[in-house]
Amino acid sequence: MFLGCQFSLYPMTDGFVGVILDAIKPLDEYRSKLRVETDDISTTLIGPPEVLFPALKACFLAAARRSGHVVMNVSLSRGCPGEPDDPLCHSPALTEASARSNGDAVGAALERRRSLPPTGVRTAAQIALYPLGQTGYMDEIGACIAFAKEAGVFDRAKHFCSRLQGDAADVFEAIEQSFLGFAGPDSHVVLTAILSKGSPTQAA
Amino acid sequence: MFLGCQFSLYPMTDGFVGVILDAIKPLDEYRSKLRVETDDISTTLIGPPEVLFPALKACFLAAARRSGHVVMNVSLSRGCPGEPDDPLCHSPALTEASARSNGDAVGAALERRRSLPPTGVRTAAQIALYPLGQTGYMDEIGACIAFAKEAGVFDRAKHFCSRLQGDAADVFEAIEQSFLGFAGPDSHVVLTAILSKGSPTQAA
Helix, strand or coil, rough: CEEEEEEEEEECCCCCCHHHHHHCCHHHHHHCEEEEEECCCCCEEEEEEHHHHHHHHHHHHHHHHHHHCEEEEEEEEEECCCCCCCHHHHCCCCCCCCCCCCCCCCHHHHCCCCCCCCCCCCEEEEEEEEEEECCCCCHHHHHHHHHHCCCEEEEEEEEEEEEEEHHHHHHHHHHHHHHHHHHCCCCCCCEEEEEEEEECCCCC | EEEEEEEEEECCCCCCHHHHHHCCCCHHHCCCCEEEECCCEEEEEEECCHHHHHHHHHHHHHHHHHCCCCEEEEEEEEECCCCCCCCHHHHHHHCCCCCCCCHHHHHHHHCCCCCCCCCCEEEEEEEEEEEEEECCHHHHHHHHHHHHHCCCCEEECCEEEEEEEHHHHHHHHHHHHHHHHHHCCCCEEEEEEEEEEEECCCCC
Protein backbone atom coordinates (compact mmCIF):
# COMPACT_ATOMS: atom_id res chain seq x y z
CA MET A 1 0.00 0.00 0.00
CA PHE A 2 1.15 3.46 -0.90
CA LEU A 3 -0.71 6.41 0.60
CA GLY A 4 -0.16 10.12 0.56
CA CYS A 5 -1.09 13.47 -0.86
CA GLN A 6 0.06 16.57 -2.62
CA PHE A 7 -1.10 19.73 -0.87
CA SER A 8 -0.67 23.46 -1.36
CA LEU A 9 -1.55 26.50 0.72
CA TYR A 10 -2.64 29.77 -0.87
CA PRO A 11 -2.76 32.67 1.60
CA MET A 12 -4.27 35.63 -0.27
CA THR A 13 -1.89 38.22 1.18
CA ASP A 14 1.29 40.09 0.24
CA GLY A 15 2.90 38.20 3.13
CA PHE A 16 2.14 34.76 1.67
CA VAL A 17 5.74 33.49 1.92
CA GLY A 18 5.85 33.98 5.69
CA VAL A 19 2.39 32.50 6.20
CA ILE A 20 3.24 29.39 4.16
CA LEU A 21 6.62 28.83 5.82
CA ASP A 22 5.06 29.17 9.28
CA ALA A 23 2.09 26.99 8.32
CA ILE A 24 4.23 24.04 7.28
CA LYS A 25 6.37 24.20 10.43
CA PRO A 26 3.97 21.82 12.24
CA LEU A 27 5.17 19.14 9.81
CA ASP A 28 8.47 18.99 11.70
CA GLU A 29 6.94 17.01 14.53
CA TYR A 30 5.62 14.41 12.02
CA ARG A 31 8.83 13.91 10.05
CA SER A 32 9.72 10.61 11.74
CA LYS A 33 6.43 9.13 10.50
CA LEU A 34 5.85 11.00 7.24
CA ARG A 35 7.99 11.57 4.19
CA VAL A 36 7.80 15.28 3.39
CA GLU A 37 9.01 16.99 0.20
CA THR A 38 8.22 20.57 -0.77
CA ASP A 39 8.75 22.24 -4.14
CA ASP A 40 7.41 25.37 -5.81
CA ILE A 41 3.96 23.86 -6.50
CA SER A 42 3.08 21.59 -3.58
CA THR A 43 4.19 19.56 -0.60
CA THR A 44 4.18 15.77 -0.84
CA LEU A 45 3.26 13.79 2.27
CA ILE A 46 3.68 10.00 2.30
CA GLY A 47 2.64 7.96 5.31
CA PRO A 48 -0.22 6.38 7.23
CA PRO A 49 -3.57 8.20 7.38
CA GLU A 50 -3.60 8.46 11.18
CA VAL A 51 -0.49 10.67 10.90
CA LEU A 52 -1.15 12.34 7.57
CA PHE A 53 -4.57 13.80 8.40
CA PRO A 54 -3.55 15.46 11.69
CA ALA A 55 -0.50 16.89 9.89
CA LEU A 56 -2.65 18.32 7.09
CA LYS A 57 -5.11 19.79 9.55
CA ALA A 58 -2.32 21.37 11.61
CA CYS A 59 -0.95 23.10 8.50
CA PHE A 60 -4.38 24.36 7.45
CA LEU A 61 -5.16 25.70 10.92
CA ALA A 62 -1.77 27.39 11.24
CA ALA A 63 -2.35 29.18 7.92
CA ALA A 64 -5.99 29.98 8.73
CA ARG A 65 -5.04 31.63 12.00
CA ARG A 66 -2.44 33.88 10.36
CA SER A 67 -4.21 34.86 7.17
CA GLY A 68 -7.54 36.48 6.32
CA HIS A 69 -8.44 34.39 3.31
CA VAL A 70 -6.54 31.16 2.80
CA VAL A 71 -7.14 28.09 0.67
CA MET A 72 -5.67 24.59 0.95
CA ASN A 73 -5.73 22.35 -2.11
CA VAL A 74 -5.21 18.61 -1.52
CA SER A 75 -5.05 15.54 -3.75
CA LEU A 76 -5.06 12.38 -1.64
CA SER A 77 -4.21 8.99 -3.14
CA ARG A 78 -4.10 5.44 -1.85
CA GLY A 79 -3.40 2.11 -3.50
CA CYS A 80 -1.96 3.48 -6.74
CA PRO A 81 -0.68 0.41 -8.63
CA GLY A 82 2.14 2.49 -10.10
CA GLU A 83 3.70 3.03 -6.66
CA PRO A 84 5.59 0.44 -4.59
CA ASP A 85 4.30 -1.00 -1.34
CA ASP A 86 5.83 1.19 1.37
CA PRO A 87 6.10 0.01 5.00
CA LEU A 88 5.84 3.66 6.09
CA CYS A 89 2.23 3.63 4.88
CA HIS A 90 1.16 0.42 6.61
CA SER A 91 -1.79 1.18 8.84
CA PRO A 92 -4.70 -0.67 10.36
CA ALA A 93 -7.01 2.19 9.36
CA LEU A 94 -8.03 0.90 5.94
CA THR A 95 -8.57 -2.74 6.87
CA GLU A 96 -10.42 -1.70 10.02
CA ALA A 97 -12.65 0.56 7.97
CA SER A 98 -13.46 -2.34 5.69
CA ALA A 99 -13.79 -5.03 8.40
CA ARG A 100 -16.24 -2.97 10.38
CA SER A 101 -18.41 -1.99 7.46
CA ASN A 102 -20.16 -5.37 7.08
CA GLY A 103 -21.58 -4.20 3.78
CA ASP A 104 -22.73 -0.87 5.21
CA ALA A 105 -19.93 1.53 4.31
CA VAL A 106 -22.00 4.61 5.14
CA GLY A 107 -22.92 3.37 8.62
CA ALA A 108 -19.34 2.29 9.30
CA ALA A 109 -17.93 5.65 8.22
CA LEU A 110 -20.42 7.42 10.49
CA GLU A 111 -19.42 5.18 13.37
CA ARG A 112 -15.69 5.77 12.86
CA ARG A 113 -16.17 9.52 12.69
CA ARG A 114 -14.84 11.07 15.87
CA SER A 115 -16.41 14.01 17.60
CA LEU A 116 -13.42 16.32 17.98
CA PRO A 117 -13.18 19.62 19.86
CA PRO A 118 -14.16 22.48 17.54
CA THR A 119 -11.29 24.56 16.17
CA GLY A 120 -13.36 27.74 15.80
CA VAL A 121 -12.26 27.97 12.17
CA ARG A 122 -15.31 28.07 9.92
CA THR A 123 -14.38 26.19 6.75
CA ALA A 124 -15.98 25.78 3.34
CA ALA A 125 -14.81 22.91 1.16
CA GLN A 126 -15.52 21.00 -1.97
CA ILE A 127 -14.51 17.41 -2.47
CA ALA A 128 -14.61 14.74 -5.16
CA LEU A 129 -13.92 11.02 -4.74
CA TYR A 130 -12.48 8.99 -7.62
CA PRO A 131 -12.37 5.20 -7.10
CA LEU A 132 -10.28 3.94 -10.04
CA GLY A 133 -10.20 0.69 -11.97
CA GLN A 134 -13.71 -0.45 -11.09
CA THR A 135 -16.94 -0.33 -13.03
CA GLY A 136 -19.12 0.13 -9.93
CA TYR A 137 -17.41 3.35 -8.88
CA MET A 138 -20.52 5.54 -9.16
CA ASP A 139 -22.18 3.53 -6.37
CA GLU A 140 -19.15 4.14 -4.16
CA ILE A 141 -19.32 7.87 -4.90
CA GLY A 142 -23.04 7.84 -4.11
CA ALA A 143 -22.36 6.13 -0.77
CA CYS A 144 -19.69 8.68 0.07
CA ILE A 145 -22.12 11.53 -0.64
CA ALA A 146 -24.75 9.82 1.54
CA PHE A 147 -22.15 9.68 4.31
CA ALA A 148 -21.32 13.40 3.98
CA LYS A 149 -25.02 14.24 4.22
CA GLU A 150 -25.43 12.17 7.39
CA ALA A 151 -22.21 13.59 8.83
CA GLY A 152 -23.72 17.07 8.99
CA VAL A 153 -21.17 18.88 6.84
CA PHE A 154 -22.85 18.53 3.45
CA ASP A 155 -23.95 21.84 2.00
CA ARG A 156 -24.95 21.04 -1.58
CA ALA A 157 -24.09 19.17 -4.75
CA LYS A 158 -22.17 21.08 -7.39
CA HIS A 159 -21.19 19.85 -10.81
CA PHE A 160 -18.31 17.37 -10.38
CA CYS A 161 -18.05 17.78 -6.59
CA SER A 162 -19.84 18.22 -3.26
CA ARG A 163 -19.70 21.41 -1.22
CA LEU A 164 -19.14 20.96 2.51
CA GLN A 165 -19.07 23.47 5.32
CA GLY A 166 -18.61 23.49 9.06
CA ASP A 167 -15.93 23.74 11.71
CA ALA A 168 -12.54 22.70 10.29
CA ALA A 169 -12.45 19.74 12.71
CA ASP A 170 -15.68 18.30 11.30
CA VAL A 171 -14.78 19.02 7.69
CA PHE A 172 -11.38 17.28 8.02
CA GLU A 173 -12.98 14.35 9.81
CA ALA A 174 -15.52 13.93 7.01
CA ILE A 175 -12.76 14.12 4.39
CA GLU A 176 -10.68 11.49 6.20
CA GLN A 177 -13.56 9.02 6.51
CA SER A 178 -14.63 9.69 2.90
CA PHE A 179 -11.12 8.86 1.71
CA LEU A 180 -10.74 5.70 3.81
CA GLY A 181 -14.24 4.26 3.92
CA PHE A 182 -15.35 3.64 0.34
CA ALA A 183 -14.41 1.42 -2.62
CA GLY A 184 -12.58 -1.18 -0.54
CA PRO A 185 -9.29 -1.13 1.39
CA ASP A 186 -7.01 -2.21 -1.47
CA SER A 187 -8.47 -0.12 -4.26
CA HIS A 188 -6.80 2.82 -5.94
CA VAL A 189 -8.76 5.80 -4.64
CA VAL A 190 -8.15 9.52 -5.15
CA LEU A 191 -9.90 12.29 -3.26
CA THR A 192 -9.46 15.93 -4.20
CA ALA A 193 -10.38 18.69 -1.77
CA ILE A 194 -10.33 22.46 -1.68
CA LEU A 195 -10.66 23.95 1.82
CA SER A 196 -11.31 27.66 2.17
CA LYS A 197 -11.38 29.98 5.16
CA GLY A 198 -12.27 33.65 5.18
CA SER A 199 -13.46 34.22 1.62
CA PRO A 200 -15.02 37.69 1.35
CA THR A 201 -17.54 36.23 -1.11
CA GLN A 202 -20.83 35.36 0.51
CA ALA A 203 -21.51 31.62 0.14
CA ALA A 204 -24.25 31.08 -2.44
CA MET B 1 -21.98 14.21 -23.15
CA PHE B 2 -21.45 16.59 -20.29
CA LEU B 3 -18.17 18.49 -20.15
CA GLY B 4 -16.86 21.21 -17.92
CA CYS B 5 -14.67 22.20 -15.04
CA GLN B 6 -14.44 23.84 -11.67
CA PHE B 7 -11.61 26.37 -11.51
CA SER B 8 -10.26 28.80 -8.94
CA LEU B 9 -7.70 31.59 -9.04
CA TYR B 10 -5.44 32.35 -6.09
CA PRO B 11 -3.52 35.62 -6.47
CA MET B 12 -1.11 35.82 -3.54
CA THR B 13 -1.65 39.51 -2.85
CA ASP B 14 -3.64 41.76 -0.53
CA GLY B 15 -5.45 42.92 -3.66
CA PHE B 16 -6.70 39.43 -4.54
CA VAL B 17 -10.36 40.45 -4.87
CA GLY B 18 -9.63 42.97 -7.62
CA VAL B 19 -7.27 40.60 -9.44
CA ILE B 20 -9.85 37.77 -9.40
CA LEU B 21 -12.75 39.97 -10.51
CA ASP B 22 -10.68 41.40 -13.37
CA ALA B 23 -9.34 37.97 -14.31
CA ILE B 24 -12.78 36.43 -14.79
CA LYS B 25 -14.03 39.36 -16.90
CA PRO B 26 -12.81 37.65 -20.10
CA LEU B 27 -15.55 35.05 -19.44
CA ASP B 28 -18.16 37.62 -20.51
CA GLU B 29 -17.33 37.14 -24.16
CA TYR B 30 -17.85 33.38 -23.83
CA ARG B 31 -21.17 33.45 -21.99
CA SER B 32 -23.25 32.66 -25.08
CA LYS B 33 -21.36 29.37 -25.46
CA LEU B 34 -20.48 28.48 -21.85
CA ARG B 35 -22.56 28.17 -18.72
CA VAL B 36 -20.72 30.11 -16.01
CA GLU B 37 -21.46 30.04 -12.26
CA THR B 38 -19.19 31.51 -9.58
CA ASP B 39 -19.42 30.98 -5.83
CA ASP B 40 -17.02 31.48 -2.92
CA ILE B 41 -14.88 28.42 -3.79
CA SER B 42 -14.76 28.12 -7.57
CA THR B 43 -16.21 28.98 -10.95
CA THR B 44 -18.07 26.30 -12.90
CA LEU B 45 -17.74 26.29 -16.68
CA ILE B 46 -19.92 23.96 -18.77
CA GLY B 47 -19.51 23.81 -22.53
CA PRO B 48 -17.51 22.45 -25.44
CA PRO B 49 -13.72 22.11 -25.09
CA GLU B 50 -12.95 24.43 -28.02
CA VAL B 51 -14.60 27.25 -26.05
CA LEU B 52 -13.78 26.16 -22.51
CA PHE B 53 -9.99 25.96 -22.90
CA PRO B 54 -9.53 29.42 -24.48
CA ALA B 55 -11.75 30.84 -21.72
CA LEU B 56 -9.67 29.17 -18.99
CA LYS B 57 -6.42 30.37 -20.56
CA ALA B 58 -7.73 33.94 -20.89
CA CYS B 59 -8.57 33.99 -17.16
CA PHE B 60 -5.19 32.58 -16.15
CA LEU B 61 -3.30 35.06 -18.33
CA ALA B 62 -5.35 38.01 -17.09
CA ALA B 63 -4.53 37.06 -13.49
CA ALA B 64 -0.89 36.29 -14.29
CA ARG B 65 -0.38 39.69 -15.85
CA ARG B 66 -1.78 41.52 -12.83
CA SER B 67 -0.30 39.53 -9.96
CA GLY B 68 3.21 38.53 -8.91
CA HIS B 69 2.48 34.98 -7.82
CA VAL B 70 -0.81 33.46 -8.91
CA VAL B 71 -2.12 29.91 -9.01
CA MET B 72 -5.02 28.44 -10.97
CA ASN B 73 -6.58 25.19 -9.78
CA VAL B 74 -8.75 23.27 -12.27
CA SER B 75 -10.73 20.04 -12.18
CA LEU B 76 -11.91 19.11 -15.66
CA SER B 77 -14.53 16.41 -16.22
CA ARG B 78 -16.15 14.82 -19.26
CA GLY B 79 -18.61 12.00 -19.69
CA CYS B 80 -19.72 11.78 -16.05
CA PRO B 81 -22.62 9.28 -16.05
CA GLY B 82 -24.26 11.22 -13.22
CA GLU B 83 -24.79 14.28 -15.43
CA PRO B 84 -27.32 14.63 -18.28
CA ASP B 85 -26.37 14.87 -21.92
CA ASP B 86 -26.19 18.59 -22.63
CA PRO B 87 -26.40 20.00 -26.20
CA LEU B 88 -24.22 22.92 -25.05
CA CYS B 89 -21.32 20.45 -24.68
CA HIS B 90 -21.69 18.78 -28.08
CA SER B 91 -18.43 19.12 -29.93
CA PRO B 92 -16.56 17.32 -32.67
CA ALA B 93 -13.34 17.55 -30.63
CA LEU B 94 -13.67 14.25 -28.75
CA THR B 95 -14.81 12.10 -31.63
CA GLU B 96 -12.21 13.66 -33.91
CA ALA B 97 -9.53 12.96 -31.33
CA SER B 98 -10.60 9.34 -31.25
CA ALA B 99 -11.19 8.89 -35.00
CA ARG B 100 -7.76 10.21 -35.85
CA SER B 101 -5.90 8.15 -33.29
CA ASN B 102 -6.11 4.84 -35.18
CA GLY B 103 -4.85 3.07 -32.08
CA ASP B 104 -2.00 5.55 -31.56
CA ALA B 105 -3.40 8.00 -29.03
CA VAL B 106 0.02 9.52 -28.31
CA GLY B 107 0.77 10.20 -31.98
CA ALA B 108 -2.72 11.60 -32.55
CA ALA B 109 -2.48 13.94 -29.56
CA LEU B 110 0.88 15.19 -30.79
CA GLU B 111 -0.58 15.80 -34.23
CA ARG B 112 -3.60 17.73 -32.87
CA ARG B 113 -1.40 19.92 -30.70
CA ARG B 114 -1.30 23.40 -32.19
CA SER B 115 1.78 25.56 -32.18
CA LEU B 116 0.41 28.76 -30.70
CA PRO B 117 2.12 32.15 -30.31
CA PRO B 118 3.96 32.29 -26.98
CA THR B 119 2.28 34.28 -24.22
CA GLY B 120 5.53 35.19 -22.48
CA VAL B 121 4.10 33.82 -19.23
CA ARG B 122 6.40 31.15 -17.85
CA THR B 123 4.17 28.57 -16.19
CA ALA B 124 4.79 25.58 -13.93
CA ALA B 125 2.03 23.00 -13.60
CA GLN B 126 1.20 19.62 -12.26
CA ILE B 127 -1.49 17.43 -13.71
CA ALA B 128 -3.13 14.07 -13.05
CA LEU B 129 -5.47 12.17 -15.38
CA TYR B 130 -8.17 9.88 -13.97
CA PRO B 131 -10.01 7.69 -16.51
CA LEU B 132 -12.90 6.21 -14.49
CA GLY B 133 -14.86 2.97 -14.75
CA GLN B 134 -12.25 1.03 -16.69
CA THR B 135 -9.73 -1.56 -15.57
CA GLY B 136 -7.12 -0.58 -18.18
CA TYR B 137 -6.88 2.99 -16.92
CA MET B 138 -3.18 2.80 -15.97
CA ASP B 139 -2.26 2.22 -19.64
CA GLU B 140 -4.21 5.35 -20.59
CA ILE B 141 -2.37 7.34 -17.92
CA GLY B 142 0.94 5.97 -19.17
CA ALA B 143 0.08 7.03 -22.72
CA CYS B 144 -0.85 10.50 -21.53
CA ILE B 145 2.51 10.84 -19.75
CA ALA B 146 4.29 9.64 -22.89
CA PHE B 147 2.45 12.37 -24.80
CA ALA B 148 3.47 15.08 -22.29
CA LYS B 149 7.10 13.98 -22.62
CA GLU B 150 6.98 14.18 -26.42
CA ALA B 151 5.13 17.51 -26.26
CA GLY B 152 8.16 19.20 -24.70
CA VAL B 153 6.49 20.42 -21.51
CA PHE B 154 7.18 17.45 -19.21
CA ASP B 155 9.51 18.32 -16.36
CA ARG B 156 9.38 15.29 -14.09
CA ALA B 157 7.21 12.67 -12.44
CA LYS B 158 6.08 13.39 -8.90
CA HIS B 159 4.07 11.12 -6.67
CA PHE B 160 0.47 11.11 -7.96
CA CYS B 161 1.07 13.63 -10.75
CA SER B 162 3.35 14.94 -13.48
CA ARG B 163 5.13 18.28 -13.31
CA LEU B 164 5.03 20.36 -16.49
CA GLN B 165 6.64 23.66 -17.34
CA GLY B 166 6.87 26.02 -20.27
CA ASP B 167 5.13 28.96 -21.83
CA ALA B 168 1.48 29.11 -20.73
CA ALA B 169 0.38 28.55 -24.34
CA ASP B 170 2.24 25.24 -24.55
CA VAL B 171 1.19 24.11 -21.07
CA PHE B 172 -2.52 24.76 -21.75
CA GLU B 173 -2.26 23.05 -25.12
CA ALA B 174 -0.74 19.95 -23.50
CA ILE B 175 -3.45 19.94 -20.84
CA GLU B 176 -6.23 20.21 -23.44
CA GLN B 177 -4.88 17.34 -25.55
CA SER B 178 -4.25 15.24 -22.42
CA PHE B 179 -7.86 15.71 -21.36
CA LEU B 180 -9.36 14.96 -24.79
CA GLY B 181 -7.04 12.39 -26.24
CA PHE B 182 -6.98 9.41 -23.89
CA ALA B 183 -9.33 6.71 -22.60
CA GLY B 184 -11.84 7.02 -25.46
CA PRO B 185 -14.32 9.74 -26.45
CA ASP B 186 -17.29 8.50 -24.36
CA SER B 187 -15.46 7.61 -21.14
CA HIS B 188 -15.75 9.45 -17.88
CA VAL B 189 -12.41 11.22 -17.54
CA VAL B 190 -11.23 13.71 -14.94
CA LEU B 191 -8.06 15.79 -15.20
CA THR B 192 -6.84 17.92 -12.32
CA ALA B 193 -4.30 20.67 -12.88
CA ILE B 194 -2.51 23.27 -10.83
CA LEU B 195 -0.92 26.09 -12.85
CA SER B 196 1.49 28.45 -11.16
CA LYS B 197 3.15 31.67 -12.29
CA GLY B 198 5.72 33.68 -10.37
CA SER B 199 6.43 31.48 -7.37
CA PRO B 200 9.40 32.89 -5.45
CA THR B 201 10.46 29.30 -4.69
CA GLN B 202 13.14 28.06 -7.04
CA ALA B 203 11.84 25.03 -8.96
CA ALA B 204 13.51 21.86 -7.60
